[in-house]
Amino acid sequence: MPRYLIRRLGQALLVMAGVVALTFVITRMVPGDPAVAYAGPKATPEQLAEVRARFGLDDPLWVQLGNYVRDLVTGDWQTSLHTRRPVLEDLYHAFPASLELVGAGLVIAVVAGIPVGVLAARFRGRFPDFSVRLTSMLAVSLPVFWLALALQTVFASNLGWFPVAGEYDSALDTTSPLTLWTNITVVDALITGNWPILTSTLAHLVLPALVVAAYPAGVIAQMVRATLIEEASQDHARLERALGFRETTILTRFALRPALNPVLSLIALVFAYAIVNGFLVEAVFNWPGLGRYAVNAISSSDTPAVAGVTLLVALMYVLANLVVDLLQGVVDPRARAR
Amino acid sequence: GGQVRGAGGTPQPSTGGTQATQSTENDATFVYAPNLDVVTDWDPATSYSNEIIAMTSIYEGLTRYDAEAKEVRPRLATEWSSADEGKEWTFKLRQGVKFHTGATLDAEAAKKAIERTMKSGGGAAYIWSAVDKIETPDASTLKFTLKYAAPMDLITSSGYAAHIYDAEALEKNEDDVKNGKLDAGTGPYTIDSWQKGQETELTLKAFDDYWGGWRPEQYKKVAFRVTPEITTAWQLLQRGEVNFVQRLNPQLFEQAGMTEGVQAKQTPSFQNLLVLFNTAEGPTKDVRVRQALQHAIDYDGLVAALKGSAQKAGGLVPPGLLGHTTGMEPKQDLAKAQELLQDAGYGPDNAELKLTLTYAQGDEDQKLLVTLLTAALKKVNVTVEARAMAWNAQWDRGKKGDQDIFVMYWFPDYADPYSWFLNVFRSADEVSFNLSYLKDEAIDKAIDGLPQLTATDQLAADQAYADLQKKIIQDEAAVAVPYVQTYQRALTADVLGYVDNPAYPNVVSFYDLKPAS
Amino acid sequence: MSALPEAAPLRRTLPRVTDRFALAGAVLIALIALAALLAPWLAPYPPDEVDPFAALRAPDAAHWFGTDAAGRDVLTRVLYGGRTSLFIAVTVLAVSATTGVLLGVVAGYAGGWVRDVIMRITDVFLAFPALLLSVALAVVLQPSVTTVIVAIAVTWWPWYARLSASMAASIATRPYVDAARCLGVPAPMIILRHVLPNSLTPVLVQVSLDGGGVILTAAALSYLGLGAQEPTAEWGLMVEQGQSLFTTNWWVVTFPGLAILLTAFAFNVLGEGLRNALDPRRIVK
Amino acid sequence: MTSSGSLLRAERVTLGYGRTPVVHDVTLDITGGGVGLIGESGSGKSTLARAFLGLLTPMSGNILYGDQNLKKVDMRRFRGDVQPVFQAEALDPRMRVGNSIAEALPRDARHRVPELLEQVGLDPALASRRPHQLSGGQRQRVVIARALAVNPKLLILDEPTSALDVTVQARILDLIAGLAAERLLITHNLAVVGKLCRTSHVLFAGRVVESGPTADLLARPAHPYTLALRDAVPKLGGEPPVARGRAEVRPAETGCPFRPRCPMAVTECDRAPALRDLGGHQEGQDGRRVACHRAEDVLREPSARR
Amino acid sequence: MIEVRDLRVSYGGRVVARVPELDVAPGECVAIVGESGSGKSTTLLALLGLTEGAEVGGRIRVAGVDVTSASPAELRAIRGARVALVMQSPQAALSPTLRLGTLMRRALRLHGVGDAERVMAEAVEAVLLDPAILRRYPHEVSGGQAQRFAIALAIALGAEAILADEPTSALDVTVQAEVVAVLRTLCAERGLALLLVSHDLALVSTIAHRVLVMRAGEVVESGPAARVLAEPAHPYTRELLEALP
């Protein structure tokens, strides 16, 4: 196990190194002079030269890559051209909000996807199965940005059931200011017992989280269904039937656990996807997360910021995969033996 | 962890119907919904971006332009005069003005501020380029000596780079200023909190010692809630969560006009769209091609499709400014365009003409122009390869002269047409905004004479502007001006006193507002 | 030693594809493709015909889907948009599946350091969610349909590489591969003749599932302004253009949105159906 | 034992997948008259076969072909001499069986396909079928036909019949017995080795635990595992098979690997026994070798004699 | 214990097993032999109503219940508790994520067997296993152990009959011998009825009292083991016997 762990960690590091190199290459390919972008339209040639020197834009490429890696490791993720603040600091503020949104979305997806998948497997080939498959396929086919717009228009604007946009009612900042610990509003509100902000955030969270949840819920339902059907056709399910267990019991108490393993990998996979999907959702719901930051960065050609977001999301992906790989052992004893 | 977010920050917007009595203290917050991040640069010297919507409430200039009356009004200066054919200007400063830093405004302080701005060379600092020296004969008098005649009263009314601030305090607390913790203005409002990237990015609070004083019904708090999506902003406005939406599309604007609890305001702006043709290189070097392109634009269709958010332009200078001409309204004429192309060796019977065009990414109105132009030109065998680009990239490419058609907006930094000519059409060694690459000595010379005329003889100036426009648009065909934008704003109905001043684009003068009772 | 389900030869499994979903998906895709191909004949107007004075007309007899901000017929553009979307999807899938499968099969068959090198590179690309890398690339390259294709293909091939590498690795240990090696068949021949054809079934399933993903990603890129450009008819671009009109002129957004949904749905139905019939356990992306 | 007359020889080979060895330090000769390889599932029989076929490079030790190290042998010649017949799935499921056989032939000899099919007792018309359209027995004949296509000197047969029904099994074994080529036969069926192989080797947990003339080995097992193996085979109408020892999960890592299951294990067995010659050669046959400290006791065990 | 008359099992109209008569009494061991696909497993599963998607005709009485007409609940009541199934591949037949003890405990609770811990320990010991095995996962036990555990399940639940579908074909001969030994003991000492499916005629001949020979879904010969093996009446049976090495 420790050896496996070390190997796995080494692999993850290697991948991260590749990610950094690739990101570097991409940032160097961006058209437009980064010095001009930083110094502003009316900068003098001297100012430009100064900016170039400051950011080492005149060095040979491999020196720049070396510097880039060194800077990243020492926590200097460059300065955003747009906000003019360290990218890492910006990310530190934006990421928790994204995490909150994506986390909520994934929770909804898991809570909805698993039982629905079980239901479909239980009634394989019959009407509930048919409708679950149909719905889940619809869910994975929805263009998020379009769904977000539609839900916002119908449920927030026309029906007025939910807030239109934002993370929470900003008036609450005066009446019950939030003490920050994790930067994740829901969590902070919960641990400091700030109910007004908690309820407001939850209300604001519903629609965007539902949109984020649509895709993962669909794939999770499909995956649970497929795996359960597979598990239920295994020899052990036949033995369980022969022992007199009910079909539902077999699915939920015997088959579900081994089925959770692929679902777990799936969640790791979907996690990064959901963050990026969240970008579009955040833009529509004006959620103060990475997505808004990224969209701003894209529209202002803010290369350091785009690179920062890219790196962060890739890092999250690698991490999520690592965690899942380690978690598999908990879910499936066979994996532990590996 | 453990710090507090937004304590004392943004508060409930005014949802109308406070108390009936006039003198009730107004403790509501006025919430402004901009579509972009508010602040990129807190330095009043170099600030040259969207933060104008907040800066003009924090900082003040010597004068202020009243677009309705087309007159310059006193602000920190109470009166002024010019001499020596507009090459010497004297401003009398208002008494008893305090900076937010606690210092008192005097001539020396004003001088320092302007000199610091000039020295910075950033942002719109160029507006001071006529200034040769500044003197302070006494504590309340500021005397400018100019290198050439220029309308200093207009220049000092600029929304950018004309702010008077406590330069000493600013320099001492550079970091705090940069981080929006401190400002050094004299305006009615001062920074309350600033959190870049947050939805409610900025809140302002009343400056108690403001020279204008405070009445109970005025808004003491202002918040900026960044809302990029027009639709979202509109929904927030309908629900009363914001008070002012900077920009709606024509359809929503029309709806706003019919929605209870919302007031819709429409004002012509000083911002127009320029379609610049490459006069230096490529097929558009041929003036006939440029003229054909001018004729291919469906001006009336464009304005119709923009449904009130634009009005047809007549020349380079928008109405309301010196030098605006009438009788130069362009019209689409495809037959003429085809004829001109034919002469130039293109058109339906000849080889296909391929042109490249760049325009601003994400701008619906420019996209509409591109759509219509592309469709029209297709009929005369001209293919337009249009690229939407982020401004930096578009501009970078433009500076290299790497396109045939460059589309951009232009608006003046102060209420004067000069910048359309100086910045856009005067030749320069290194291209900045002269993206038609016009290089004509006669035109350059005429442009150089404009400030003097403006400062001394407005009638002559008017004529000079008219002549120049004819030359540039009709003779040189360096540019087409499809329309002047019309601002379409929406406010909650409970706000009284809103006036849109196109000289200060998107700025709301919060100090002048009060809730309806 | 029973064969893994994915090793079942396609010929043998195709008759088993009685999954109604697979059939429905195939029919749906055929219809969509037909509509796109026949757009010049089906569409009531030329695709770029503008009429600014008839902008934003609600659906009526003349314009079944209404008109957009430039007065173009939305139905026409939805039909032409299908050509763009399907062209993108087909090209991306062809390019990325070919690249990915070739690399993956070599990696899986060769094993050892070859596999390690290829798979680590694959992992690096996998770490970028498709949309994100596409965004970064689209910022770098000029936004256009070609950019979209390149950007998505760059992020898509690793999935096929990974899939076919694991397939090929398992095929490579099959006795018939050993047998071929013992007969002295050269490695490239073994890969082409035995490993590749036998690894293809799950790739095919994945390809049909991915059709939807590619269309959604392409639409999202265009929606962000990083993809197709005016005046190209593209669904994502149409949604983006109509976005601020959703509350006032619903048809501008709704029809292209439905077109994306329907096409992605058709691909998913086909893919899910195939997967259900062939291999119920493969992970979707 | 002499190395002369040995077609292929494994010399102290250790084999494994990745870094895990599964066959440990095995020395083994393939001599004429048929060689059997017996052992329980997972004991490394197929692994050893793959090494003999040059499909798996030893982690240590050498495979010798004639007198030459396999690494240095001209593979083209070797492939013509040594051919496998695998346990299952040895035909590409997508290929027509005719093409599968043709793959083994030079381009100008493709016409030999029908002839080869006839040689293994199949209708040449079957050439156009795919494997799944054939019965298990027919499939196995095709595999043999393909192996014969190159006229090999040695066939390496890895459980060629274990997936088949008994009746079919018998016919295939007859076919194999009639072939001219020498053979290494891997099976868990003792009766089969008894018929087809002059010498046999018993593998346990990747080690040769006993080897010698097949008849002698089965008549008087000297290793407790061989004994258990022999006695566990049910005989038609006979007594129920005898279960000797305890079923344990894994062979021991150190010492005698069979120790955890061995009913005769003593403390001495903590030391790994070496493969040693067993005295008492019988009637001019090759010698018996065994890796057990208590081989003599096993031979004396009354129940061991049948 | 088991009483079958005119059993017909068909999938989609194709008859895959037809058994005119099959009886197993307590303490008796009956074996079904035949080639692959001859319908042996199908017959066995039909006895517990586990042939999904098949049409089953004829009369099947198992432990006093008429299987063809019984309700699902009635069927579940006899499954495991009165008639147990032992399958071919031992590990695959155990849920991989459950400890053996957990599975047994759940089954005992399902059938309302009290004093589970003691019953479990006794059952495991009855098949010569160490009770510590209950704490292991399926992949941690050997095939023989897993197979004996499956038998222990039957004992713990108090089953009166065991249906064994090729219970040893995945095992090595040495391990097979252990399992066969246990099965024999149960039959002889506890009076369990044993129905054994196998393709190994030799193995069957050593433990079965009676034998049914099946081919292509039909029973071609049946009778006392000794008689069938000594003087086979059907050519197929003869062929089977001759094929034995």
Ligand SMILES: Nc1ncnc2c1ncn2[C@@H]1O[C@H](COP(=O)(O)OP(=O)(O)OP(=O)(O)O)[C@@H](O)[C@H]1O
């Ligand atoms: N490709 C492989 N990768 C890793 N381990 C393997 C591989 N093939 C076999 N093994 C392991 O090597 C050991 C020996 O396997 P091998 O196939 O040689 O056994 P065997 O004696 O042929 O068994 P069987 O009778 O089941 O065919 C086993 O523990 C097996 O799990």
Ligand SMILES: Nc1ncnc2c1ncn2[C@@H]1O[C@H](COP(=O)(O)OP(=O)(O)OP(=O)(O)O)[C@@H](O)[C@H]1O
């Ligand atoms: N679920 C099913 N659907 C359709 N046909 C089936 C099904 N299960 C079994 N069969 C068919 O029924 C016949 C008998 O199968 P069965 O499994 O009973 O044979 P068997 O004698 O147990 O063979 P083996 O020795 O291979 O286990 C076979 O032809 C098989 O294809």
Ligand SMILES: [Mg+2]
């Ligand atoms: Mg083997």
Ligand SMILES: [Mg+2]
């Ligand atoms: Mg069976």
